[in-house]
Amino acid sequence: MAREFRQRLKAFEFTPYLVLGLALIILVVFIAYPLSKVVFNSFIAKGDAPGLRNLTLANFSQFSTSTLYRSAFLNTLTVGLSCVLFSCLLGIPMAYFVAKTQTPLKTFFLTLGTLPLILPPFVGAYSWILLFGRQGVVNYFLETAFNYKLPDIYGAPGVIIAITMSTYPFIFLLTYGALISADPYIEESAEIMGASRWRVIRTVTLPLVIPAIVAGALIVFMRSVGNFGVPAILGGNFYVLPTLIHFQVTGFFNLNAAGAIAMVNVVLVAFAILLSQYVTSKRSYVTITSTTQAARISPSKFLKWVGTIFCLGVIFFSLLPHLTVIITSFTEGWAGTRYPNKFSLQNYRRIFEIALVPIRNSLFLATTATVVASVIGTLLSYINVRRNLRARWILDLTVMLPFILPGIVVGVAILIGFSSGLLILSGTWMILVVGFFIRRMPYIFRSTTASLSQIDVAVEEASSITGASWLTTFRKITLPLMAPGILAGAVISFSTLMGELSTTVILYSARWKTISVAIVEYLFSATIGPAYALGTILIVLVLSAIFLANRILGRRMSQMFKMV
């Protein structure tokens, strides 16, 4: 009996359980625990001991009593809905033109159309003021030529424009993907039955890509109601929930109230998710088949030129703020003057005196978090795909939660979770790494899940029947085959972490300022030159990481964003 038990013990492979169990523990400690704690704490008044007897709705009552809270809520909703609307207005036609007409420069549009997703939107936000503000260049021209002044860009209009310009690519890329992979025979069969070209678009083409548009719209909504940087810079008195949360944390250090606002923010997102699922489930869609047949291109010359002009316009307008950042960084002053004057490297000299530490911090934090996210994310996606877990959806949901939640909410959760209790990390670099890695792990998780599900299980079985233990198989077969997926996820993770602001702004401490925090501080103290020099450095770092990855992976940038 004992001998048999020992034999069974010897036969049992511990390594996978050990390694994969560790990944699951990290999942529980760093995601499940802080997120449930923030939910619990939002029902506790500040100063009260956390306990079942002290449960209260006091933190939420502000939404009915305070006008600031109520307007912040309505503003957030306005921003979210407007950004979805405008992103669709820009993204859907652009996708149609690039996918379905003879518009030239398709690769160019696809590549530059992806850039706004990677470039942090807050960096360019201030440029809108330089360009379209009361003292801006455009207003100067309009005033001298037509005696006309643009409406004030501060507040809602600026916030909505700036966010839309950084979110429309989601609609553009997702719709484009659906358009080119839709079966061209469906359109042809509509045409052969006598439908006109416009009728085909209206009754066949567009309805087939609606799931993609809805998916894109959902991401746009989540991004815009969770954006902190843009309303912080362009909002002025125009408060939204993320800036209100920030106000509660930095102003009063009232984490319980911040948690309650965060909950409301989350409810908005959850509502949007449910709505999008309702919309897509109401209609039945045939799965879009992948035929080798390429998408049908409209021969119209008119559409070709309209498309080219439209796409060029959108691309130019969306990258204008970042171009302004780069150009301004090489001048001695623009803010307050009509044109940029006197080109010099003065701003950069200054940056290397005062901002070396934030650059080093950002590089260190982004790298560390990316490495951690890659290791844990890869293991978790392995569990997700290869182990037949009953509760697979729980794993999936837990990993993906920080992706769905606004960055500032994740920041609050991590701060609440690790500023008291067993594991105290607040004030250290580790709390930033935790916040960073759980927010970016979904990228790694998704891209490795995709590459892992494309690997034939038999390949791993072949290795194991040949005599390789689980660890050997994982090391020599699974990992090398997953490597492109890991790398793609890691690059997106790293490059978006370099300019991460909304989580950072809650978790940073005096010793651990990042590039993004430094930029915001310079902007607030009206030192535009150094802010833009630092912004330019950030843009260059992000773009070179992406460029390098494209070289190694040999795929286009727009393809790397397939999984979002």
Place this chain on the structure above:
Amino acid sequence: MTEQENGRITLSIRNLRKIFRGKQHQVQALDDVSLDIREGELFTLLGPSGCGKTTTLRCIAGFEKPSSGRIDFLGRDFTSIPPFRRNIGMVFQSYALFPHMSIFENVAYGLRIRKLSRREIEDRVNRIIQLVGLEATQKRKPSELSGGQQQRIALARALVYDPQLLLLDEPLSNLDAKLRVYMREEIRRIQQQAKVTTIYVTHDQEEALSISDRIAVMHAGKVSQIGSPDEIYENPISIRVADFIGQANFLACTVRGDGNPLLSFRSNETITITNSSGNIQSYQDREGILFVRPEQMEISGDPNHPNSLRGEVKVILYLGSVVRYYIEIFQNHEPQEILVDQDRRVRGVETGDPVAVLVHGQEAKLFPTEQKRQLEKV
């Protein structure tokens, strides 16, 4: 064949059951499967998809854990040993070559795990690649090889470390028809040369008949019959096996008289059978279903030929080595189509002609009438 008849039993499977539990329902994939595999033989698991043949193979490999039952290999209990300690070679349906490794590294993989010296690895890889008939491809990646070449590499990778057991899971299903015939001869040759006990899974009965020492025909998680290819073909145990292997005609009839029994059909036609044929004696004065293969019948242009069934030629198919006649006979006013294979065209018989079909009584075999529903299920 004869030398293996008394061969030592290396792998013994006893009362294997496997139940897959899904969310809503469970599927019994294996239902009381027992097999004995002899040393050095090529044993085939044959059956339609979903019959449990691949599940059996995966239980032997260790990728599936049987719900109950035992698998013993040379007296050792296999069930508690993980796949990588079983010392088995396996060829997968998709070949499952490591796409990121060269051909050499693919084949050398098992040897590296066994920590052989570099020289020995090189020696053995070269030898096995020669055995499977591929050279000068070692530096290439799997994706640069043709399907047939990948197949050989998969075989080489499975054999190079001298496994005690070789498992082949539908290895030829991804090849085109001609290559399939060639490769099954190659597999047989290599298996004989390597003298390795082999279990081969296929749904292709022709492949199974041509390659195997013994065959287990499986259906719905159960073993229907185990035997040599000729036993299975000539003496199937049930209508199901008879129908699955090769082409078969089934005719309802009644056995009358003794001495020389008479098969009486519903069409009131009768055929006299020699006393010694098949199992006909035991059906005396009872109904049964006559099983006869297309090549065990003959066509006569004279419709009044004695001792035969009358019918009408519906279709004549020229298949190269044989000519197949589809003939409609009347069973109690219901038309039934039967297949008759002839070595060459019967002179003077064209489509639409009335003919007589002669049954070679020596090979005729009867099945109980109840088994008829096995046929309708297929």
